[in-house]
Amino acid sequence: MKIHEWQARELFEKYNIPVPRGYLCRNADEVRKAAADIAKPVVVKAQILVAGRGKAGGVKHASSPDEALSIAQDMIGATIKGIKVTSVLVVEAIKPEKELYIGFTIDRAMRAVTLIASSEGGVDLEVLAKTEPEKIYRKNIDPMVGLHPYEAREAAYSIGLSDKSANDFTSICLKIFEIFNSVDADLAESNPLAVRFDGSLVALDSRITLDDNAVFRHREYYQVDEELSPLEMEAHAADLAFVQLDGDIGIIGNGAGLVMATIDVVAHFGGKPANFLDMGGGSSVESVYRAVKICLEQKSLKALFVNILGGITKCDDVANGLVRALKESQLKIPITVRMVGTNEEEGRKILSENGIWYLDSMETAAEAVVKSAYSRN
Secondary structure, X not given: OEOOXXXXXXXXXXXXXXXXXXXXXXXHHHHHHHHHHHOOOEEEEEOOOOOOOOOOOOEEEEOOHHHXXXXXXXXXXXXXXXXXXXXXXXXXXXXXXXXXXXXXXXXXXXOEEEEEEEOOOOOOHHHHHHHOHHHEEEEEEOOOOOOOHHHHHHHHHXXXXXXXXXXXHHHHHHHHHHHHHHOOEEEEEEEEEEEOOOOOEEEOOOEEEEOHHHHHHOHHHOOOHHHOOHHXXXXXXXXXXXXXXXXXXXXXXXXXXXXXXXXXXXXXXXXXXXXXXXXOOOOOHHHHHHHHHHHXXXXXXXXXXXXXXXXXXXXXXXXXXXXXXXXXXOOOOOEEEEEEEOOHHHHHHHHHXXXXXXXXXXXXXXXXXXXXXXXXX
16 A cells, blocks of 8 residues: 655654655645745645656646745646645755665565665666666565664665765665564655765655555555545445556456566566556456456556466456456457466356457466557557
């Protein structure tokens, strides 16, 4: 579960991680007052739980309180990527000498927390990993042992830091790891982490997502439905785990790990996932039907990839739910299915009778769906 930037920022402040001076504001007058109090150029950031808000007009710079007021009047109450903006974060605009990246996530295959650092911040880390992998530092941390100071300092040196910058990085790294553990996060990062003229570091952005399985321990961060997109609200009501992304290939699977792996392999072959949709284990015909219907409601969808490992979930139920949803949909896009497991033969027979393509290998299917999505361009 994502939490807002202002909430992540509060955690950073609580752990004494340097952040730009700022205020959470819920109307334009509060924004003007905040900008006047900061008395420097500011950044006005829409507090919405979607990726790509900057490109969609949700992050704007203001050089004066009056300009900040004008931006707030347009931004607060507006809809950005399907979500109404009800609050903004107003922070001091800091021009860094250099931008870094630091973050922690979970490597489930290794059963470890992974520290990731880079000398290039403010960029898409996945793109950087492909083009300049040498600029990314990774280290798996045994969760039973924790992160040692020497390991944080090693990360600082590995991305080219020294002196005060290395000291600040070490301190911030250890504190973000503390936050990661304290809120049961599966992601905690700062991108960018800015290097100032004097070598000191400040977290210009903070992002944290909580493990859904641990949300009951952190009810203060639970997001109300109004903060979800319309499709996310519809999926939530149907007991489906759905998150909208910025791509154009729909992704449906049964199990969060499988869906994440599917997203990764589609991206590996050059595809842009449009969503995360986990139907969960034991999916019925009805739940599959609802999942496919919701997925197909996304705009600009070019293809759909359904990836199923049948155990409790029966492949024939998946096939019947999928066929029912497709027959009702007016959207005509390529569909690729990878389906193995319980009642596999029955499920494949249903797909074949309805002209739906299926494959055995996730990698082969992912490559096929990417080709089908973009071959028509």
